[in-house]
Amino acid sequence: MKKEIxxxxxxxxxxxxxxDFAQWNREIGTELAKEEGIELxxxxxxxxxxxxxxxxxxxxxxxxxIGKRGPVxxxxxxxxFPEGPLKKASKIAGxxxxxxxx
Amino acid sequence: MKRLLIxxxxxxxxxxxxxxxxxxxxxxxxxxxxxxEKVHYxxxxxxxLPFDIYQPKHIKKPIEKFIPTGVNLxxxxxxxxxxxxxxxxxxxxxxxxxxxxxxATGTKIAPQEIQGMDGPGWRNNIFDFYTFDGAKALRxxxxxxxxxxxxxxxxxxxxxxxxAPLEFAFLAEDFFRQKxxxxxxxxxxxxxxxxxxxxxxxxxxxxxxxxxxxxEIVSDFAIERIDNTSNTMIDYGGKEVQFDLLVTVPxxxxxxxxxxxxxxxxxxxxxxxxxxxxTETQENIFAIGDATNLPASKAGSVAHFESEIxxxxxxxxxxxxxxxAEYDGHANCFVETGNGKAILIDFNYSHEPVEGTFPxxxxxxxxxxxxxxxxxxxxxxxxxxxWNMLLRGRHLxxxxxxxxxxxxxxxxxQEHEN
Ligand SMILES: Cc1cc2nc3c(=O)[nH]c(=O)nc-3n(C[C@H](O)[C@H](O)[C@H](O)COP(=O)(O)OP(=O)(O)OC[C@H]3O[C@@H](n4cnc5c(N)ncnc54)[C@H](O)[C@@H]3O)c2cc1C
Numbered sequence: 337m338k339k340e341i342x343x344x345x346x347x348x349x350x351x352x353x354x355x356d357f358a359q360w361n362r363e364i365g366t367e368l369a370k371e372e373g374i375e376l377x378x379x380x381x382x383x384x385x386x387x388x389x390x391x392x393x394x395x396x397x398x399x400x401x402i403g404k405r406g407p408v409x410x411x412x413x414x415x416x417f418p419e420g421p422l423k424k425a426s427k428i429a430g431x432x433x434x435x436x437x438x
Numbered sequence: 439m440k441r442l443l444i445x446x447x448x449x450x451x452x453x454x455x456x457x458x459x460x461x462x463x464x465x466x467x468x469x470x471x472x473x474x475e476k477v478h479y480x481x482x483x484x485x486x487l488p489f490d491i492y493q494p495k496h497i498k499k500p501i502e503k504f505i506p507t508g509v510n511l512x513x514x515x516x517x518x519x520x521x522x523x524x525x526x527x528x529x530x531x532x533x534x535x536x537x538x539x540x541x542a543t544g545t546k547i548a549p550q551e552i553q554g555m556d557g558p559g560w561r562n563n564i565f566d567f568y569t570f571d572g573a574k575a576l577r578x579x580x581x582x583x584x585x586x587x588x589x590x591x592x593x594x595x596x597x598x599x600x601x602a603p604l605e606f607a608f609l610a611e612d613f614f615r616q617k618x619x620x621x622x623x624x625x626x627x628x629x630x631x632x633x634x635x636x637x638x639x640x641x642x643x644x645x646x647x648x649x650x651x652x653x654e655i656v657s658d659f660a661i662e663r664i665d666n667t668s669n670t671m672i673d674y675g676g677k678e679v680q681f682d683l684l685v686t687v688p689x690x691x692x693x694x695x696x697x698x699x700x701x702x703x704x705x706x707x708x709x710x711x712x713x714x715x716x717t718e719t720q721e722n723i724f725a726i727g728d729a730t731n732l733p734a735s736k737a738g739s740v741a742h743f744e745s746e747i748x749x750x751x752x753x754x755x756x757x758x759x760x761x762x763a764e765y766d767g768h769a770n771c772f773v774e775t776g777n778g779k780a781i782l783i784d785f786n787y788s789h790e791p792v793e794g795t796f797p798x799x800x801x802x803x804x805x806x807x808x809x810x811x812x813x814x815x816x817x818x819x820x821x822x823x824x825w826n827m828l829l830r831g832r833h834l835x836x837x838x839x840x841x842x843x844x845x846x847x848x849x850x851x852q853e854h855e856n
């Protein structure tokens with residue numbers, strides 16, 4: 337699927353997650369955040385960068401992991417990206433939806 | 439004499455002992471297995487104990503009964519693994535050397551991870567059914583409970599047997615109806631997931647059943663703490679759920695022994711190659727069952743499929759042959775839905791549960807993703823199969839470790855990443 341945003345044409349899946357991280361840039365992140373009703377601040381960016389770095393090192397992402405190693409506490413994470421923060425933040429960061437594996 | 443050491447004599451460790459003893463020459467290989475317990479618990483039975491469907495005697499047997507002759511059973515707590523020295527330290531200060539190590543120490547509940555969970559309410563109006571003691575205490579509670587707000591809850595993923603909490607909700611619904619007090623019980627299912635289950639196709643069907651049985655669902659609920667005065671669960675986003683009786687599945691973690699050994703992830707699960715079952719720690723250390731960090735279900739059926747592949751890989755390792763990356767994440771679970779019926783689901787790393795027949799393509803007799811009585815009998819027969827075939831390492835007839843695609847209705851064979 338294609339999605340037009342910030343003057344770019346992106347490949348996304350049916351839930352709106354980017355399928356190719358190489359297509360992402362900060363401008364796109366800002367626009368994706370707006371779609372979620374979020375104005376990005378420095379704190380948001382710190383979290384997004386952390387998620388992208390973890391993803392690039394193939395480290396599995398979990399809310400617990402953010403609380404343990406991330407730049408913010410779980411509580412702050414929820415304040416920054418209300419309701420389903422990991423799903424929302426991953427979408428804005430241009431990385432796949434974390435699979436809560438079974 | 440070389441030494442093969444198995445840590446944990448639960449489902450996976452016991453199966454490995456039974457698989458390997460006949461395959462390794464007794465004059466060359468000493469096999470030992472360590473467990474702190476004297477009793478082997480049939481954990482799938484914990485689901486039925488609270489409703490008086492099974493009695494304790496159905497689900498408890500002596501551990502030693504299932505360890506083959508020629509394998510040395512050591513009943514002691516493991517303190518830690520010293521990987522570089524190829525040694526395991528026991529709580530009684532004994533040291534065991536190994537040439538090959540298999541970690542099968544499983545997972546257990548950690549209610550202490552959530553503030554207020556193991557406080558004054560624990561086993562009073564907050565229960566778990568993932569331990570023998572918990573399931574039994576809940577049985578005693580349910581025998582006299584007169585109704586109110588029942589909340590069935592999952593703290594965080596991953597948990598073992600991820601369908602068990604839903605099954606509990608279905609069986610509870612049935613139980614209260616039989617008892618004639620269904621109208622006095624409000625049942626709510628609270629989950630950190632976005633829906634009833636992790637896999638979309640199965641979620642659709644299970645959500646439908648929740649509606650049919652008038653079980654309310656609260657999803658995306660990430661619990662932060664429990665307030666014991668108002669009996670309320672509060673999530674990180676500020677959402678609240680009030681309960682009279684809470685049946686929760688606490689955070690599941692690997693044993694602290696794994697953390698002490700410096701071999702675990704955030705939840706003390708051992709990073710393990712998902713195809714070969716070799717740990718990332720060291721070549722001669724393998725892991726199986728709930729103890730691994732594999733993105734597969736933590737289930738007895740998974741441990742069974744893994745055990746056939748791990749046996750082959752252990753023999754290959756000993757013969758200095760390359761390992762086979764064969765494990766595909768195959769899982770196969772019966773889901774009790776109440777009213778003497780069950781659903782069967784079969785899936786792996788890349789394929790979701792779909793409809794069809796099992797194990798014979800087009801014939802069955804078991805039906806995938808459809809409620810049926812036959813599936814329920816399958817679930818009940820599983821206990822016999824577990825004690826008599828699975829633990830003893832017997833190959834299950836017609837069921838292969840790698841998932842079969844025959845007889846299944848894949849509308850689009852989409853492979854999805856994990
Ligand atoms: C309620 C419930 C329902 C379930 N239903 C199903 C089902 O329907 N189908 C299915 O396939 N699976 C089901 N399961 C899951 C299944 O029981 C487990 O996945 C399976 O038992 C895992 O086997 P394991 O060998 O990895 O761990 P376990 O069987 O838990 O064994 C681990 C062993 O290691 C020992 N150990 C751990 N740490 C130490 C230490 N430090 N020192 C000494 N010993 C130690 C423990 O005492 C234990 O005996 C269910 C589980 C539960 C809780």
